[in-house]
Amino acid sequence: MKIKINQNELNKSINIVQKAVSSKSPLPILSGILIEAKNNMLVLTATDLDLGIKTYSPCEIEEEGAIVVQSKLIGDFVRKLPSNSYVFMETMENNMVEIRCLNSEINILGNSASEYPDNTFHNEGNTFKIKGNILQELIRHTYFAAAMESFKPIFTGCLLEIKNNLCTIVALDGYRMAVKKEAIDYDGEISVVVPSKTLMEVLRVIEESEEDIEITVSESHITFKIENTIIISNLLEGKFIDYEGIIKDNYISVVKVSTEDIKESIERASLLARDDKNNLIILDIKDSNMQINSASEYGNVEENISIEKEGEDIRIGFNSKYLLDYLKVIDSERITLNLIGKNNPCFINELNEEDEKGKNYIYMVLPVRIG
Numbered sequence: 324m325k326i327k328i329n330q331n332e333l334n335k336s337i338n339i340v341q342k343a344v345s346s347k348s349p350l351p352i353l354s355g356i357l358i359e360a361k362n363n364m365l366v367l368t369a370t371d372l373d374l375g376i377k378t379y380s381p382c383e384i385e386e387e388g389a390i391v392v393q394s395k396l397i398g399d400f401v402r403k404l405p406s407n408s409y410v411f412m413e414t415m416e417n418n419m420v421e422i423r424c425l426n427s428e429i430n431i432l433g434n435s436a437s438e439y440p441d442n443t444f445h446n447e448g449n450t451f452k453i454k455g456n457i458l459q460e461l462i463r464h465t466y467f468a469a470a471m472e473s474f475k476p477i478f479t480g481c482l483l484e485i486k487n488n489l490c491t492i493v494a495l496d497g498y499r500m501a502v503k504k505e506a507i508d509y510d511g512e513i514s515v516v517v518p519s520k521t522l523m524e525v526l527r528v529i530e531e532s533e534e535d536i537e538i539t540v541s542e543s544h545i546t547f548k549i550e551n552t553i554i555i556s557n558l559l560e561g562k563f564i565d566y567e568g569i570i571k572d573n574y575i576s577v578v579k580v581s582t583e584d585i586k587e588s589i590e591r592a593s594l595l596a597r598d599d600k601n602n603l604i605i606l607d608i609k610d611s612n613m614q615i616n617s618a619s620e621y622g623n624v625e626e627n628i629s630i631e632k633e634g635e636d637i638r639i640g641f642n643s644k645y646l647l648d649y650l651k652v653i654d655s656e657r658i659t660l661n662l663i664g665k666n667n668p669c670f671i672n673e674l675n676e677e678d679e680k681g682k683n684y685i686y687m688v689l690p691v692r693i694g
Contacts, residue, residue: 324388345371448541
């Protein structure tokens with residue numbers, strides 16, 4: 324293999340696939356990136372056998388070939404090369420790779436490409452297309468509510484559901500739930516659970532793309548084709564919880580408040596709440612005022628903000644992190660807190676013209692019991 328490629332292109336491609344590199348695999352070769360030069364393209368592949376990412380970059384090829392190179396080493400070296408310079412990569416004897424750029428040169432011992440698992444990126448099943456910006460919104464508003472790890476692995480994934488031309492993504496971890504819906508041009512029905520880690524990687528890759536993304540769902544895998552990148556992932560087995568059965572509307576109190584006001588107040592109150600294992604803050608809602616309190620051995624915080632309220636006064640505790648996670652991703656200037664009781668779930672909606680009833684995005688958070 325002997326190629327010439329722009330540093331920006333190579334660095335971007337390495338960054339994309341690196342997230343699928345295995346750090347704990349019993350197969351040492353999976354700590355590397357498979358680099359292939361063919362058909363005037365540099366193809367980079369990484370997999371941990373649950374998640375695989377393959378990306379294509381244009382390059383000048385003098386000699387085709389393939390090699391596996393240790394991911395962290397090549398990633399760190401290429402990232403520190405001058406931006407927009409040209410990088411020359413050549414395989415030598417005994418799986419050595421020489422990488423040159425201006426006055427820099429590194430020689431890395433690689434592995435034979437023939438030892439890399441034959442991880443097929445071919446997936447047959449139901450295929451549909453969705454605009455990149457729509458998929459971005461669906462994921463951005465939900466994935467953070469999935470569990471990072473759980474005794475129920477299904478909670479570490481997000482439900483991807485399509486019916487009646489609506490695409491819904493749902494995430495929950497036992498303490499909060501996020502449900503986001505968007506209309507799409509596909510009249511089939513799909514219901515699968517995708518690892519939230521996979522959706523995080525999809526979100527990173529589509530950040531700047533509004534092109535159509537092709538998604539293929541089979542019984543065991545899901546594939547995302549995003550411009551020059553393919554992401555394939557195992558699906559999670561098991562039945563997702565009946566999320567629609569969780570949503571209630573028997574509110575005793577409905578509170579409308581400025582997003583910015585409540586976000587800034589909770590951020591300040593949470594500085595002390597961090598010392599509590601539940602990140603506890605208390606909302607004391609009376610008439611047209613919401614008082615936000617937190618306390619620790621180091622002191623206490625009190626914030627007061629104006630609200631519009633219908634229904635009863637209520638004093639209720641929350642994990643501040645769960646509220647802030649939601650407040651950081653929404654775009655509307657005002658939100659509605661729909662409260663059922665001090666020990667019951669709170670349902671939060673955005674207040675905007677496009678979604679008058681707040682049905683396109685529902686966030687539910689369980690309260691923390693207070694004395």
